[in-house]
Amino acid sequence: MKDDAIQVGLLGLGTVGSGVAQALQTKAASIARRVGRPVVLRRALVRDLARERVVPRTLLTGDPAEILEDPTIDIVVELLGGEEPAYQYMLAALDHGKLVVTANKEVMAKHGPEVLARAAARGLDVAFEASVGGGIPVIGPFRLDLLANDIQEVTAIINGTTNYILTQMARGGVGYSEALRDAQALGYAEPDPRNDVEGIDAAYKLTILATLAFHARVRPEDVYVEGITRLAAADFRYAHELGYAIKLLAIARQTTRGIELRVHPAFLASTDMLASVDGVYNAVSVEGDLVGRILFYGRGAGAGPTASAVVADVIDLAQRLQAGGGRAPVLPALDTARRLLPISEVWTRYYLRLVVVDRPGVIAQITKVLGDHEISLASVIQKETVEVAGAGEVAHAEIVLMTHRARESAVQQAVREIAALPVVAQVGSVIRVES
Amino acid sequence: MKDDAIQVGLLGLGTVGSGVAQALQTKAASIARRVGRPVVLRRALVRDLARERVVPRTLLTGDPAEILEDPTIDIVVELLGGEEPAYQYMLAALDHGKLVVTANKEVMAKHGPEVLARAAARGLDVAFEASVGGGIPVIGPFRLDLLANDIQEVTAIINGTTNYILTQMARGGVGYSEALRDAQALGYAEPDPRNDVEGIDAAYKLTILATLAFHARVRPEDVYVEGITRLAAADFRYAHELGYAIKLLAIARQTTRGIELRVHPAFLASTDMLASVDGVYNAVSVEGDLVGRILFYGRGAGAGPTASAVVADVIDLAQRLQAGGGRAPVLPALDTARRLLPISEVWTRYYLRLVVVDRPGVIAQITKVLGDHEISLASVIQKETVEVAGAGEVAHAEIVLMTHRARESAVQQAVREIAALPVVAQVGSVIRVES
Numbered sequence: 058m059k060d061d062a063i064q065v066g067l068l069g070l071g072t073v074g075s076g077v078a079q080a081l082q083t084k085a086a087s088i089a090r091r092v093g094r095p096v097v098l099r100r101a102l103v104r105d106l107a108r109e110r111v112v113p114r115t116l117l118t119g120d121p122a123e124i125l126e127d128p129t130i131d132i133v134v135e136l137l138g139g140e141e142p143a144y145q146y147m148l149a150a151l152d153h154g155k156l157v158v159t160a161n162k163e164v165m166a167k168h169g170p171e172v173l174a175r176a177a178a179r180g181l182d183v184a185f186e187a188s189v190g191g192g193i194p195v196i197g198p199f200r201l202d203l204l205a206n207d208i209q210e211v212t213a214i215i216n217g218t219t220n221y222i223l224t225q226m227a228r229g230g231v232g233y234s235e236a237l238r239d240a241q242a243l244g245y246a247e248p249d250p251r252n253d254v255e256g257i258d259a260a261y262k263l264t265i266l267a268t269l270a271f272h273a274r275v276r277p278e279d280v281y282v283e284g285i286t287r288l289a290a291a292d293f294r295y296a297h298e299l300g301y302a303i304k305l306l307a308i309a310r311q312t313t314r315g316i317e318l319r320v321h322p323a324f325l326a327s328t329d330m331l332a333s334v335d336g337v338y339n340a341v342s343v344e345g346d347l348v349g350r351i352l353f354y355g356r357g358a359g360a361g362p363t364a365s366a367v368v369a370d371v372i373d374l375a376q377r378l379q380a381g382g383g384r385a386p387v388l389p390a391l392d393t394a395r396r397l398l399p400i401s402e403v404w405t406r407y408y409l410r411l412v413v414v415d416r417p418g419v420i421a422q423i424t425k426v427l428g429d430h431e432i433s434l435a436s437v438i439q440k441e442t443v444e445v446a447g448a449g450e451v452a453h454a455e456i457v458l459m460t461h462r463a464r465e466s467a468v469q470q471a472v473r474e475i476a477a478l479p480v481v482a483q484v485g486s487v488i489r490v491e492s
Numbered sequence: 493m494k495d496d497a498i499q500v501g502l503l504g505l506g507t508v509g510s511g512v513a514q515a516l517q518t519k520a521a522s523i524a525r526r527v528g529r530p531v532v533l534r535r536a537l538v539r540d541l542a543r544e545r546v547v548p549r550t551l552l553t554g555d556p557a558e559i560l561e562d563p564t565i566d567i568v569v570e571l572l573g574g575e576e577p578a579y580q581y582m583l584a585a586l587d588h589g590k591l592v593v594t595a596n597k598e599v600m601a602k603h604g605p606e607v608l609a610r611a612a613a614r615g616l617d618v619a620f621e622a623s624v625g626g627g628i629p630v631i632g633p634f635r636l637d638l639l640a641n642d643i644q645e646v647t648a649i650i651n652g653t654t655n656y657i658l659t660q661m662a663r664g665g666v667g668y669s670e671a672l673r674d675a676q677a678l679g680y681a682e683p684d685p686r687n688d689v690e691g692i693d694a695a696y697k698l699t700i701l702a703t704l705a706f707h708a709r710v711r712p713e714d715v716y717v718e719g720i721t722r723l724a725a726a727d728f729r730y731a732h733e734l735g736y737a738i739k740l741l742a743i744a745r746q747t748t749r750g751i752e753l754r755v756h757p758a759f760l761a762s763t764d765m766l767a768s769v770d771g772v773y774n775a776v777s778v779e780g781d782l783v784g785r786i787l788f789y790g791r792g793a794g795a796g797p798t799a800s801a802v803v804a805d806v807i808d809l810a811q812r813l814q815a816g817g818g819r820a821p822v823l824p825a826l827d828t829a830r831r832l833l834p835i836s837e838v839w840t841r842y843y844l845r846l847v848v849v850d851r852p853g854v855i856a857q858i859t860k861v862l863g864d865h866e867i868s869l870a871s872v873i874q875k876e877t878v879e880v881a882g883a884g885e886v887a888h889a890e891i892v893l894m895t896h897r898a899r900e901s902a903v904q905q906a907v908r909e910i911a912a913l914p915v916v917a918q919v920g921s922v923i924r925v926e927s
Contacts, residue, residue, distance in 0.1 A: 347511075
């Protein structure tokens with residue numbers, strides 16, 4: 058075993074960064090055995106040099122150049138999060154000949170192909186397993202194990218915060234606000250939860266997965282995004298009665314008309330493996346022409362799982378260094394001409410919850426509108442008397458409709474017309490049904 | 493892109509071999525893009541040269557030397573199955589400087605460390621993703637993505653035949669023999685099903701997983717094995733009522749007292765993700781110190797899924813060849829001194845189904861025996877009158893006991909004593925409860 062260690066520079070020493078630093082220290086012996094050479098933490102970039110850390114104070118620096126430009130550092134691990142300065146730091150690290158490991162979904166979603174091309178041009182590589190699904194191996198399988206497949210679909214639960222909130226809403230019968238406060242109290246949701254609950258974080262991850270799956274240039278703004286903030290306790294009650302779970306799904310699907318890219322709440326049959334993914338767990342389901350459907354499941358966030366992926370990437374790159382640089386990654390050109398299907402052209406099934414005046418003939422009026430738009434009903438399932446504020450003596454009922462497959466644009470138009478019917482007090486929810 | 497192709501020799505052209513040959517042909521363009529060079533099938537070893545095949549007759553040979561000793565062949569894909577001659581062919585291929593891909597669980601379970609050491613000594617590699625879990629990436633994650641973890645446990649459903657049979661028994665209320673005939677008619681079970689239903693196939697796969705997970709030298713004969721042939725329809729009925737599924741589990745667990753290695757039917761709480769793995773699907777659940785619990789799920793057999801894994805391994809090795817040989821795998825020494833825990837020392841919970849004389853005081857006699865062996869009961873749950881052949885006028889009842897955690901040797905001794913009680917007509921089943 059060579060004595061001179063492979064040296065790692067860490068950008069960021071927050072929860073994940075501290076987890077990585079600790080793993081590099083406590084597992085030093087076994088990592089060295091696997092690499093054939095020691096792998097040591099050389100320096101860590103922090104904002105506050107005075108704070109107590111899991112690494113010796115002598116290793117801390119407030120100056121990124123002390124890592125990015127240090128010729129003794131072989132591997133730079135970027136754990137700052139956010140687009141800038143992380144993106145510029147990654148490019149600078151590559152320009153200084155360093156291998157890069159990152160957990161940054163925003164940078165990889167927005168600039169992944171550029172970062173990888175810059176690395177390949179220099180015979181380097183960027184490893185980003187931790188950017189999607191925490192410790193669940195997802196990027197690795199796409200970059201290797203599934204290479205023989207034409208991927209038809211990726212369907213994923215890839216945001217732990219929203220999945221925790223939805224699980225609480227399903228179990229506890231609580232509303233969205235209460236479930237969010239609960240998640241915040243437990244540290245599962247940020248004080249400003251928008252990135253998670255609006256589906257933005259999931260859209261970044263879906264962008265990365267779709268690029269890998271379809272070898273197509275996909276950008277975060279190509280993803281149709283709808284968050285979980287408008288879901289009501291009633292939707293979970295009806296979903297349960299009908300044999301469904303409600304999950305925030307990230308879907309990338311190859312169709313003959315183009316690639317669908319969407320993040321939104323969806324009904325999933327309770328027999329679907331994804332329906333059993335609860336709490337902060339994540340799962341990624343992949344359909345390939347050879348392999349059929351496979352699914353990966355595990356904790357999608359947290360210091361331990363993310364450190365698991367980051368340190369594995371460090372070991373992988375260190376092994377390649379040890380073998381004399383190893384192969385530069387083969388980067389098949391990304392297809393930039395692939396048509397992306399707008400949400401209006403997507404076909405799926407729908408759940409509609411309406412509050413209507415409790416009077417004969419109402420359902421007939423509603424089904425007529427649907428029929429006019431060639432939307433056929435699978436069932437009209439529930440009917441409960443509900444209180445409507447300011448409705449006085451008029452009795453109201455809640456009805457739930459499940460449609461057969463229909464085109465999104467037709468459903469949206471029909472919903473607008475239904476909302477305008479005098480007998481309809483409120484369109485409570487329109488939720489897509491995906492299994 | 494270099495023009496000279498990477499040449500593949502195929503040993504065996506059965507279902508999987510034909511799937512691999514077809515994938516290499518139909519996906520030639522995309523494989524060449526990913527490797528940077530064409531990958532072509534050069535020759536395939538078959539027994540019967542006259543039979544119609546998916547590859548041109550000119551590529552067929554009946555002589556293994558025409559593949560193993562052909563200097564133009566870069567990668568040998570072994571798909572013969574069984575220990576010999578597959579093992580000797582793999583060694584011969586390595587001795588002739590070829591990279592090897594195999595789906596052979598028996599060879600890798602019995603001789604994996606030797607095969608890998610022989611490869612490493614020559615700067616070669618043996619890829620064996622297809623040997624466990626068909627197209628589900630399992631070996632890859634252990635060899636790379638999970639490297640930063642200390643693995644505590646692997647729990648897997650890794651035999652599709654038995655899982656199909658158990659799913660039919662659970663759904664249809666049918667007995668073992670009927671479910672087996674059904675599986676044989678559909679081609680999910682061999683005419684001689686022993687390797688599958690006795691748990692031998694699962695034990696080979698568990699041996700491979702345990703070696704990777706614990707970096708310990710483990711052999712198939714170290715695995716405690718119990719098949720599914722003695723399960724009765726009644727067990728599935730009770731399991732369902734109690735909120736459990738019955739699965740053939742393969743368990744490798746690290747404990748302070750040693751490594752547990754066992755394949756046997758087990759009760760799994762219906763909320764456990766593994767309990768939802770039905771039909772011919774497989775799943776592998778892994779617990780690591782950093783990553784927590786992760787699970788991989790998919791089809792564990794069949795031409796498509798297995799070809800997915802084999803062709804991915806071919807692409808991986810071809811990429812390394814293209815990059816100039818790439819790194820020889822780093823092989824950390826296997827720990828040969830790790831204690832393996834005999835089944836008698838395993839602690840778990842138990843389900844016992846007994847047929848007893850329907851008379852007051854019987855349960856007291858049984859619980860006394862259990863108590864004598866320090867086995868405490870979680871519940872005595874069901875009681876049905878059953879017919880016992882030749883019992884005449886004596887009424888019999890079936891009782892089901894669930895224990896708390898107890899030592900296997902104590903339970904086996906208690907069961908022997910219970911079976912000898914005059915009031916006990918039959919010990920129907922003793923099944924371990926794992927979640």
